[in-house]
Amino acid sequence: MTNALANGIIVVSLLAALHSLVTAMRDRAMDRWHLGALGVIEVLLVVQAVLGFVKLADDQGPSDSATFIGYLVGILLIPAAGAGWGMLERSRWGPGVIVVACLAVAVMIVRMNQIWDGVPA
Template identity: 65%
Template sequence: MSSALSTVIIIAALLAAAYSLVTALRDRAMGWDHLAALGVLEALLVAQMAVGFVKLAGDGKGPDDTATFVGYLIGVVIIPVVSAGWGLLERTRWGPGVIVVACLAVAVMVVRLGQLWEGAVV
């Protein structure tokens, strides 16, 4: 996996989570700026998914548990889309709250993807 891309994704996810937390604490609903942040995060995750599948297909070396790795790779891409829909439906401050949880989950899953690729057992 690309550690530089993973780092960028983690930083973007944590920044989106922090911004959404501030919005939730201010008792505001989700806005277009949240969708833009989730869109950027989604684009980065799609790029990571493409890199992950290319490395799985091309390298002889891959993760020990390929099924779990692929599950994380696909699952992490779904989270921002679902959180955007849920956040739009929830027109209270809990809409941005959903985004906070989703972005934190994305950051943790990206770290776990790196661990799976390197063969770390946690």
Template identity: 45%
Template sequence: MIGGLTTTIEIASLAMAVWALISTFRNRSMDTWHLIGIGLLWLLLLGQGVVSVVMMAGGERPAEMVTFIAYLATVVLIPPACALWGLMERTRWGPAVIAFACLILPVMMVRLEQIWDPSLV
């Protein structure tokens, strides 16, 4: 795992959550810009996933391999799932789904870091 990329993902996710919450409070449905934002966040997460897999293939291993892979797969699947759900929900609650997902991602990224390097706990 790359610490700088993890921090970037956490900041981008929190910024996206704030933006989606503002849309929710302004009673607006999800639009194309929300999809672009969640898509960019997803690309960052895919990058972290690829880097992690390459590092594991190179011999570096997290302390709990199965747990790490499960968290990594979940983190990578959250953005497309929330984007789809947000698109289906054509009310103000579409951006609320995105906000909720984007508030979960930083917590999961911290947990991934802790699993990768137990000395961070």
């Protein structure tokens, strides 16, 4: 994994979660800023996935590569699912869904770093 990119993903997802939390607390619906933030997170995750697969193909990956690949593919679904669910929920809970999605991305990136470094669960 690329640590700088992973740290960037964590920062962007935590900032998006904070923005969504403030929006939910103000009793507002999701807007295009939320979609933009989720889009940026998705692009960063795709770049991370491509780099991860390139490093795995070059035998630079972790010993438990199956779990890492599961995280690498699964994390790509979270921003898209959060955006879809958030758009369907036109109340304050739409941004609440985005808070959960962004926090899940941050936690999964931390766990992927642990798997890459060989830290047991």
